[in-house]
Amino acid sequence: MGKKVTVVGAGFYGATTAQRLAEYDVFETVVLTDIIDGKPEGLALDLCQSRPIEGFETRIVGRTTGVDGSGYEVIEGSDIVVITAGLPRKPGMSRMDLLETNAKIVRGVAENVAKYAPHAVVIVVSNPLDEMTALAQLATQFPKNRVMGQAGMLDTARFTNFVAEELKVPVSSVRTLTLGSHGDTMVPVPSRCTVDGKPLADLLPAEKVEELVVRTRNGGAEVVALLKTGSAFYAPSAAAARMARAVAEDSGAVMPVCAWVDGEYGIGGVYLGVEAEIGAAGVRRVVETDLTAPELAGLKEAAEAVRAKQADVADM
16 A cells, blocks of 8 residues: 555546546555546545445545646655546547647646656556657656556457457457557457467457457447447546556556557557556566567558657647
8 A cells, every 4th residue: 555546537537447446445545636626526525435335445535637737736746647638539530630639638737747746657548549648758758668558458358348249258268469559550469369268260250350350449439429428438447447556566467558669579669559567667568479470560550650640749
């Protein structure tokens, strides 16, 4: 205990992430901030009142913050900061449509994180994910291993769920992996997908696997289209919270995350979805996995697509 984690942004995603982090009961304090006056305080009060029922001791503290940086002193000394701030997608919008608006928001947040929590590990979940992760690192000037993005955990979970539903098997028996970017250049890795240890390719025809891959790639848009207002938050918050827990417990868990890649897979200098070992310092190392030639080509293609866009955010 004694650890402090901050969630910036008290929308559905942020609030649910704060709830999951508090219910783990591994943190002393969870801080929730937002620019909507009173909202984080109200949610924190509500969450604290659930403690006797759910049986956890973590304190939840809410604080309204101003665009001028007021209120951010509440995050002081945070070990981990999860940035969920930014606008969600509306039906028909791509993640890239959010780029300019969210760049301004994320830059402001990141500068305040650098000021008040200079030793924190930062987990970015704002969209477009790969670009916002790169921007948060530039704005905080933190070492690249201390800034990572949440995407691969979520995409992998979606892929796993779709495979389990298709084959009518428990999700616990399915292992899948997605790399690349969070979006159009997502690279599912069928060669690493198994059901009870058997290769997925032996259980489903190639065209069905491809269908599930496409559904995974559009997983967020499918939810957005159904909800009509707002975007997914149960699965994304579960993913971000698990990453934060791995940092807090210095667990060394290997997870698919958006991490700085510099030489692995023959790819240099870009934030990209890869498997990484997560601990107290953030990304301990990028874990290279055996990929087929088409999978590796897809990953390199994703790296180039993301690199071009990450170059644009430097000026935002």
